[in-house]
């Protein structure tokens with residue numbers, strides 16, 4: 001099986017999290033749907049026709065061409081069937097769809113790039129607001145700013161900004177959506193130098209639960225802007241993001257270097273000493289990759305965002321930590337490094353994730369990780385335990401400067417297992433991830449909402465660990481902008 005570096009956080013849910021569904025497409029074209037309270041609603045043919053007529057984009061129901069593509073998620077564990085999918089062509093469509101959902105009290109999900117690990121961007125029986133048709137990117141090279149629509153994938157964003165030798169922090173897999181990634185925080189390969197994605201967000205346009213389009217930035221609706229930087233999809237549907245860009249590459253130095261699992265305990269300890277003195281230009285993501293057939297190995301995903309010659313010199317000690325089984329480090333364009341972890345599309349694996357923030361890669365955490373992997377082979381497919389660095393620039397921002405609280409964390413620890421869909425593995429691989437989490441959770445102290453734990457796993461107290469002392473302010477914002485909790489399919493901040 002082809003090993004795949006995941007390079008981030010997450011927790012997926014199983015199809016078990018799906019709401020009980022009794023969707024009916026009744027004669028006379030009434031449509032059965034689920035309400036916010038979980039109760040069955042009937043939408044009249046006239047209401048649905050009115051919504052359809054009001055959209056510039058399409059309104060899809062089961063059986064329509066494009067319906068299955070529009071509800072497909074990266075995480076193949078989910079096969080959810082919305083009653084309606086509004087494929088929005090612009091902000092006006094989003095306003096129309098949100099107003100319709102609010103007026104009918106309709107269960108509503110918001111889909112950007114579809115990489116939600118929890119599957120919550122598609123809902124059974126409700127309205128999916130699909131933003132994927134909105135994917136324009138406008139770069140202003142003189143001002144070093146980019147305006148990006150919410151259906152854009154980070155690979156598309158990187159390509160546009162790199163045409164001018166510019167970039168901003170944005171994830172590690174090119175097919176991840178910029179929208180969900182940004183709203184939760186956003187870790188990426190140039191993060192140690194330039195901070196989280198939200199640290200480079202200069203403004204947004206957002207449709208709130210009352211269907212109004214607002215501007216939010218440092219001057220206009222600054223409270224809402226504060227909450228949107230880390231608060232996930234809780235406050236509305238963002239229709240436009242504006243980012244600050246930095247000169248990056250295009251040629252950098254990086255790639256992947258992999259060592260045998262034997263010796264990884266000592267190697268990880270040496271890595272911790274090495275990275276403690278590394279410059280901000282260097283981002284290294286250590287990841288144990290565990291294949292059901294071939295067993296485990298230890299890979300380092302590397303990006304040095306300064307001159308390639310400096311990168312080669314800075315990385316020499318990492319190379320010397322052991323005898324690699326594969327060394328793919330070298331000069332590479334930023335766009336290539338960002339696309340390196342691209343999966344085949346559609347990604348044919350279901351997955352289940354857990355994870356949390358760690359202040360440090362302590363010897364005890366390293367030992368617990370190596371011991372667990374040594375003793376617990378993954379039953380099917382493959383699994384990973386990775387440590388995504390936040391980076392010094394993110395650590396330097398005050399915890400209350402944005403909604404993203406866990407600024408003290410050095411790593412986001414990701415535990416995940418994958419199985420082929422259709423095929424065996426969902427149950428036993430999920431157990432594997434849960435067992436790994438039971439062993440490693442004590443070394444964490446907070447939660448990254450983009451980890452997207454499944455609804456049955458994420459309770460309010462877990463969401464609170466993402467927001468620490470910022471939580472009360474976020475609840476007040478939620479009461480103000482979404483008192484009915486229309487935007488609830490996320491790491492939900494409840495208004496009450």
Ligand SMILES: Cc1cc2nc3c(=O)[nH]c(=O)nc-3n(C[C@H](O)[C@H](O)[C@H](O)COP(=O)(O)OP(=O)(O)OC[C@H]3O[C@@H](n4cnc5c(N)ncnc54)[C@H](O)[C@@H]3O)c2cc1C
Nearest residue numbers: 008112113114115116121171172177179180181187233238
């Ligand atoms: C392969 C892979 C690699 C990843 N790598 C990284 C990484 O390097 N760094 C990192 O930080 N994270 C990473 N992630 C996690 C990623 O940040 C989240 O999965 C994120 O939610 C993906 O955004 P999306 O738009 O693709 O998701 P979607 O599934 O479209 O949306 C996820 C959620 O975001 C919200 N949302 C989406 N769009 C909007 C909008 N316009 N307005 C309001 N709310 C919205 C909704 O609540 C939705 O449920 C990765 C995930 C995957 C699967």
